[in-house]
Amino acid sequence: MRNMTSPPACALKARIRNLLLAACFVIAICGLANKTAKAEEVDLLLVLAVDISYSMDDDEQRLQRRGYIEAITSDPVVNAIRNGLIGKIAVAYTEWAGTASQHILVDWHVIAGRDDAERFAAALAEAPISRAYRTSIGEALYHAASVIEEAPHSALRRVIDISGDGPNNQGRLAPAARDSTVEKGITINGLPLMLKRPIYGWFDIDNLDVYYEKCVIGGPAAFTIPVRDVEAFPEAIRRKLVLEIAHTRHPPGDEGWIGEVNAARDPQEAISVQNKFEPLCTIGETLWRRRMLDGDR
Secondary structure: OOOOOOOOHHHHHHHHHHHHHHHHHHHHHHHHHHHHHOOOOOEEHHHHHHEEEEEOHHHHHHHHHHHHHHHHHHHHHHHHHHOOOOOOOOEEEEOOOOOOEEEEEEEEEEEEEEHHHHHHHHHHHHOOOOEEOOOHHHHHHHHHHHHHHHHOOOOEEEEEEEEOOOOOOOOOOOOHHHHHHOOOOOOEEEEEEOOOOOOOOOOOOOOOOHHHHHHEEEEOOOOOEEOOOOOHHHHHHHHHHHHHHHHHOOOOOOOHHHHHHHOOOOOOHHHHHHOOHHHOOOOHHHHHHHHHHHHHH
């Protein structure tokens, strides 16, 4: 005699199977909804990538930190944020030095007004000031790009604002990191710190501003603002943030800025510039090798 499952039993199994499939579908939809809810839209995703190498002395480190704290809460910056299409941006603050020294100091904050800006500034003020060895602009860019790609927010414009007082001398080359970052649709702007003239260390170069322009920055409307005087540092940061947030090379009422900004070149010109200035783009690595050879003598 054959064993046959009764029709009611078959119907019960089918019903259970359908219920399980429906539950899985609901769970998947809820997960997708939660993921979408996290992707808050903002006008700009901005990573502030700040040099903490030992070539920056304690006073410069504190000045740099204070400059960002004061800039993010200043009227021009807050007004630029409010005047955006959406009226808010997301900002993260990272620190970098050598290949093993890149980390997020203040994670993503959405800033839509002064209260938000002050919360970000307070978190930054409470964070410890650190210093580390070597200078790896390339690794700093790769790290900052990954921070942007993993951000819990979305924006049409994505920018890395990188500051530093010397050329790359460790890790992946700066131009390679720049090209990889720009290919992801991320713009890189530079704040070369040229504060030590006329006394130079092992890795200081005369034309750090040119190095940043040729070897570090990239993407649509990329620019640098060199800082040549300690007193000018806070104002330079404020100006740079307004330019990035407002997405303009010429903020209203400040006609003097235009001479400080270097517009990005078209792709073909960028390629020729990179080839032409290849020795400049590896000057940090060259200086490091020379130091090592001198040390062996």
